[in-house]
Amino acid sequence: MFKKAAVFAVTCGALLVGCSADPQAENEEIISNLLEAGFPADDILIADDAVYVGRDAHVTLEASREMLQATSESPEQYRTTNLVGTGVTKICVNSTAAFDSYTFLSQGLDLAIANYNERGLRITFARGPATGCTANITAQTTTGTGGSAGFPSGGLPYGIINIGTGLNSYSADVNEHVITHELGHAVGFRHSDYYNRSISCGSGGDEGDAGVGAIHIPGTPTTAVVGGSIMNSCFRSTETGEWTSSDNTALDYLYGGTIPSCSSINFTSYRGQNGTQIRCSCPATSSGTVWGTDLYTDDSNACAAAVHAGAIPSTGGTVVAVIQPGQSSYTGTTRNGITTLSYSAWDGSFSFQLPPAQSCSSVSFTSYRGQNGTQIRCNCPATSSGVVWGTDLYTDDSNACAAAVHAGAIPSTGGNVTVTIQPGQSSYTGTTRNGITTLSYSAWGGSFSVSP
Template identity: 40%
Template sequence: MSIAFGIGLSACQKEAASTGNDQQAVPEHVLAQIKAQGFSTANVQARDGGWVVEGDIFLDEENLANASVTPNLRIAEVEQYRTNNLVKSLPRVITVMVSDLGSAYVQGTDLAIQRYNAQGLDLTFQRITSGRADITIQGFYEGPSGGFITLGSAGFPTRNGNPYKTIKMNTHPQAYGENPSVTYVGSVIQHEMGHCIGFRHTDYMNRAFSCGSGGNEGASNIGAVHIPGTPTGPDAGSWMLACSNGGDRTFNANDIIALKYLY
């Protein structure tokens, strides 16, 4: 997730943004792999042994090497979508740990967990303070570049059915301010948790819907599988829109349909 800077603050706040990395620094073979997956090669960012694409989606070498196995890929439509891989072994409790972050991030995590657990899913979350967690939320410090500042990023579930293991949250004061809003931070964490359990952006077919610019993110080998029962038109309130509204955003009715269908 990211926030756009211009005259004041833009209403478009992306799920991730440019870090100032020069795309030319990304090896050509990596760009070719990203393109083959169906993701945009614009503004690819090198980070932590992998690559951030489409704003807040982290791809590692395994993701880039995977071939698509689903017969249900859809492109350029407007329903809600999941990835090929989902969390398995349900019912299941996913443990979450917040590592070396301030109270707003801890409270935001608790808020996001509360919102998921209130849905009565076979997948629930529990924050722990010691031991080994399924998902670790940790910080990075990065200022704005190119008109945007990254708020958070995450990846997708593994092939063996585990959630993605890391959510990165920006601790730079221009990301959430000197006194971060718990509901704002919690909404970003809620979104990134959605990626960790297999949700793609609701408007992946056209990022301009929530971001003001951009296009189709592509089905990719990661997968963009339609979730039955979700709308066939743009869904302005979804928690998985590519760009944030800059404040509190939780599940709408269609999001709940999608969550209950999968979990």
């Protein structure tokens, strides 16, 4: 993967058979096998005596030979990428000392590993050194601002990802994006825009298909768009590093596993593994013993805590719990129909990844009347006006974003807020705060308060 408009330096440009930069017989066989498998000659490149297709996917001799072998897999699999076998359950990514010396490369690797683990796949990743590895990948540095990897072979992921040190001048999110992308190649993904690299790169053509090069994954789009997938050929400086919905579909189709029940997980056994993400499922939940707010003691009922946090509704769902350090104290509150308890010091905690905030303007807060304590997380654009009645407690037909600015929960430039449903009041007093003037009103049937 390379930054848009960046140049991939090779010794002989687009490789044709017999290019003088490839004197080794092994590479000649790889090239011959790729051509026979259906890759066009102008998609095959050589750099540092290694053969690549699609500009960043390294092909070994063994992998090229496997491309010519008959397969028992369904035609709905990635034919040329030789998927990772079921015998691989834990892939350890071992970074070199040189790699670790680059702050954003190192942070990006941690974030990329978390990307895969949060999906609850049959394969998990761990940053080495670690125990229980059934396969290993080395993360090492290379020059430039891109990366490269290769396809799986023999049921194992490709063993190396090369990440350009120039990426250290980009954000951790961009590094996360590129490393997630290269790990994607290592476990068997082709570029989502393989048929037209100009979609994400601004130039370039078809990497080659011929019915075997890049088989479509059911449920995913057949056309690529800029920003539509982590597996686009080129990246932008604005990448967030997060999976898109089609990426998630592809991952779940190829490597999806059974998501464990949260009740089957002993969260206390993860103490000290701060930042570890655990994806698990919850049934409908309306009660359970929980200590804390947002950060919960690690012996709390995880599903009740997830409802309290707003990670799932009371009807249940899938959550991502994040292991956190122990706290000196925990505060109990009532949210979303769950009342949690306060506690003193405890040795371990967990929190939850929350779903993206919806637009506050799309929520009818009056429909929540009577559900006092229920919290709705939503997002506000820049707001400098809006009709609002009350101060601190607002009528539930008020403009929530203007109320949030008035309350000091967000600046006028906008942001995410938590709206808490409250009982109706006998009267509401208007005031002027933070550039917003609210109105007074008499009795009203429902209210809300707002907080960051």
